[in-house]
Amino acid sequence: MKRSAPCALRVFDLSFTLSGLLLLAPFWLARGLLALIRSGRLFERTPLLGRDRRPFAQLAFAGAGPGRELALLFNLLRGDLALVGPRPLSVTEAATLPAADRRFSVRPGLFSLYRLQQRTGIAYDTESELDHRLIEQLSVRSNLGLMLRSVVAGLMGGGAALPIPPQLDFFGVPIVNTTMDEAVDWIAARAVSTPTAATEHDGKFLLAFVNPDCLNIAYRHAPYRRILQQAARVLPDGIGIKIGCRMRGLGLAANVNGTDLFPRLCQRAAQDGFSLFLLGARPGIAELVAENMRQRYPGLTIAGVHHGYFGSDEEAAIVARINDSGAAVLLVAFGVPRQELWLAAHHATLTPPVRMGVGGLFDFYSGRIPRAPLWLREIGLEWVWRLLQEPGRMWRRYLLGNPLFLYRVWQQTRQEGKTRE
Numbered sequence: 001m002k003r004s005a006p007c008a009l010r011v012f013d014l015s016f017t018l019s020g021l022l023l024l025a026p027f028w029l030a031r032g033l034l035a036l037i038r039s040g041r042l043f044e045r046t047p048l049l050g051r052d053r054r055p056f057a058q059l060a061f062a063g064a065g066p067g068r069e070l071a072l073l074f075n076l077l078r079g080d081l082a083l084v085g086p087r088p089l090s091v092t093e094a095a096t097l098p099a100a101d102r103r104f105s106v107r108p109g110l111f112s113l114y115r116l117q118q119r120t121g122i123a124y125d126t127e128s129e130l131d132h133r134l135i136e137q138l139s140v141r142s143n144l145g146l147m148l149r150s151v152v153a154g155l156m157g158g159g160a161a162l163p164i165p166p167q168l169d170f171f172g173v174p175i176v177n178t179t180m181d182e183a184v185d186w187i188a189a190r191a192v193s194t195p196t197a198a199t200e201h202d203g204k205f206l207l208a209f210v211n212p213d214c215l216n217i218a219y220r221h222a223p224y225r226r227i228l229q230q231a232a233r234v235l236p237d238g239i240g241i242k243i244g245c246r247m248r249g250l251g252l253a254a255n256v257n258g259t260d261l262f263p264r265l266c267q268r269a270a271q272d273g274f275s276l277f278l279l280g281a282r283p284g285i286a287e288l289v290a291e292n293m294r295q296r297y298p299g300l301t302i303a304g305v306h307h308g309y310f311g312s313d314e315e316a317a318i319v320a321r322i323n324d325s326g327a328a329v330l331l332v333a334f335g336v337p338r339q340e341l342w343l344a345a346h347h348a349t350l351t352p353p354v355r356m357g358v359g360g361l362f363d364f365y366s367g368r369i370p371r372a373p374l375w376l377r378e379i380g381l382e383w384v385w386r387l388l389q390e391p392g393r394m395w396r397r398y399l400l401g402n403p404l405f406l407y408r409v410w411q412q413t414r415q416e417g418k419t420r421e
């Protein structure tokens with residue numbers, strides 16, 4: 001999208017702010033009065049840096065309680081802040097950045113791409129990378145879109161910072177609460193370790209991704225639940241887990257789903273020189289994925305592929321083929337819980353150090369099923385896209401499964417509350 005001229009952006013900010021000041025006049029007047037009565041002063045000031053590193057004071061109505069942020073309207077009016085722009089930094093934070101960093105070429109803003117993606121847990125790139133992308137596309141239209149997406153993302157994923165424990169627990173399934181980068185590092189470290197050097201899990205690491213549907217299955221399917229409990233790592237997939245965390249007063253470090261992890265894993269495999277084996281999906285699909293990923297990441301070795309529709313009489317030959325390929329990471333796409341049960345059944349005989357179930361991932365990367373556009377993922381509604389694509393198969397999973405999952409989380413939270421009392 002074409003960037004708008006700075007004056008067009010300022011007019012946009014001013015019209016928005018003036019309308020806000022008018023519409024919210026009774027609220028900010030009352031909040032200002034309350035601040036004066038309660039604490040004898042109108043504003044609290046936080047010193048920050050604005051455009052061209054010019055210092056300014058970010059305002060909040062004095063005293064605790066709701067409505068403090070209404071004072072930001074005056075920062076917007078004065079032009080200290082824009083509606084959309086990189087987050088304003090303190091002097092200490094700014095000192096770590098290069099003098100010519102582009103984030104200081106525009107006004108800092110209340111809404112940013114980084115903050116938006118953080119709300120739904122998909123801020124996999126650094127804040128600085130996302131800020132630079134934001135600056136490239138600053139325009140009235142895209143700013144309006146970003147603001148709308150931020151509001152919906154706030155409703156779905158939440159805005160307030162919550163404590164982020166290293167591990168989560170849903171219905172007895174332990175989930176590692178980590179970032180995308182750490183998850184890729186973890187896999188890469190184990191993919192290149194020699195079996196004798198790796199002492200945990202016999203050097204065979206099962207990785208699983210779980211969304212609310214998987215946790216619903218684990219709730220009633222004891223063998224699958226046991227596999228998850230014994231897996232080397234279970235990672236959180238999707239907005240449902242983030243909402244579940246919020247219901248329990250906890251923060252999710254990131255939505256570490258297989259679909260977003262896969263290209264990062266391919267990039268790392270190409271860079272570190274370990275190889276992958278793709279098992280699953282309809283005939284021809286894994287081949288397409290291998291071709292696409294080799295093109296995207298030159299140097300990537302896909303040691304072998306095989307479709308996921310075979311009889312039990314072929315299993316031994318397929319396991320031998322995987323082992324002979326020398327692959328370090330085996331990705332199995334049969335859907336949940338079939339893939340995890342299959343991996344557990346062949347745990348001892350398979351030799352790739354890292355194995356993981358990846359569900360419908362190959363269908364996306366082969367191009368067979370298009371993935372939801374980024375804007376839908378940013379607002380936590382990728383599942384609506386999946387529902388519309390395959391309503392016959394997905395309605396049960398999402399329309400019945402999501403509320404059921406939330407109900408069970410509520411039940412678990414209540415139970416834990418009672419045990420604590």
Ligand code: UDP
Pocket residue numbers: 280281282307308309333334335336358359360361362363
């Ligand atoms: N699949 C397979 N073998 C089977 C059944 C399914 O390889 O016997 C594949 C199927 O083609 C699809 C994937 O498993 O690519 C399951 O996708 P789904 O979207 O159901 O996975 P999930 O929702 O569990 O991620």
